[in-house]
Amino acid sequence: MLKILEAIGSFVLRRLGEIGTIVMLYGETMRALRHKPRMRHILNQMSHLGVDSLLIVSLTLLFTGVVFTLQTADVLIRFGAQGTVGGIISIAIGRELGPVLVAVVCAGRVGAAITAEISTMKVTEQIDALRVMAVSPIDYLLVPRMLACMIVVPLLTVFGDVIGVFGGWLIAVCYEGISSYAYMNSIHVFVELFDLTGGVIKAVFFGNVIAVLGCYYGLHCPDGAEGVGRATTKTVVSSIIVIFILNAVLTFFLY
Incomplete structure (x- = not known):
């Protein structure tokens, strides 16, 4: 005992x-944010972390919209509420599914990439070399990645929301027989602007978490190739757990 x-x-x-x-x-x-950020480094990180994630985000949200519409449209049609399908899909994706799924995808794609890159630099003593040259690893490595993630994850979320709603439209119109006008009109009637902007606000916090945890585990990884793998795994697992907890807290305060 x-x-x-x-x-x-x-x-x-x-x-x-x-x-x-x-x-x-x-x-x-x-x-460190009090210092002028290096825009070139931020743009490079946005390209590396954001553009390369477009395909997997698109596929994830497209099929999420498809599956969610398949699951809900039949029930709504059965009760004569087919005129609400588009609004329900858009609100669900805009508030929850979009930001959370994009954040989880980025935790696996972006967080792992950040940790692998920084932990490799640590193992090969490049971090120590920065300190010897009087360059702060926080300023040089963490700040550009954090700012890039706080910009890229919300942009990917907006992109993913559009793709998810489009996936719902494909199923609603081509499979369930709902008119395109009814689907789009329900979005206009039921969806408010904050249903989408609230998800974008969440995405800013999620991007912050992914970058900070990715850099933390990269800077504190054990020595050796095995340590890099362990640090990468810890980043993905920890980021996903924190994202779900933070999503619950932000949902409580935002809506």
Whole structure:
């Protein structure tokens, strides 16, 4: 029994220490924002992290819209509410499915890429070389990636929302027999602007989380190739958990 309690206590203390280190890193990043950001680095990161994620985001949201419409349209038609299909699909994707799914995809694609890149730099002692040259790794590595993610993830979310609604339109019109006018009119009637902007606000926070956790695990990865793999896995798992928790909190306050 004592060994079990000791193991639980050790686990809790490690997690609390990890959270404290992440908070301190986040504070250092916020202080580093007082300096003028390197726009060239930010644009390079936006291209690397954002453009390369367009395809997987498109496929994810397209088939999410398709499946969600298949699941809901039959029930709504059965109760004579086919005129609400477009509005329901748009609200669900705009508020929840769009930002959360894009964030989860980016946690796997973007977060893993950030961690792999920075942890490789750490293992090959490039981080130490930056410090020797009096260059802050926070300014040079973390700030451009965080700002890029806070811009790219909301843009991908807007793009994904449009693709998801289009996927719903394809099924509603081509498979369920709902007129295109009824689908689009229900969006106009039921959807408010904040249903979409609220999801974009969530995406800004999600992008922040993905970048900070990706850089944290990259900077603190164990030595060796195996350490890089472990750090990448920790980034993806931790980011997804934090995204779901943060989504619940933001939903409570936003809506």
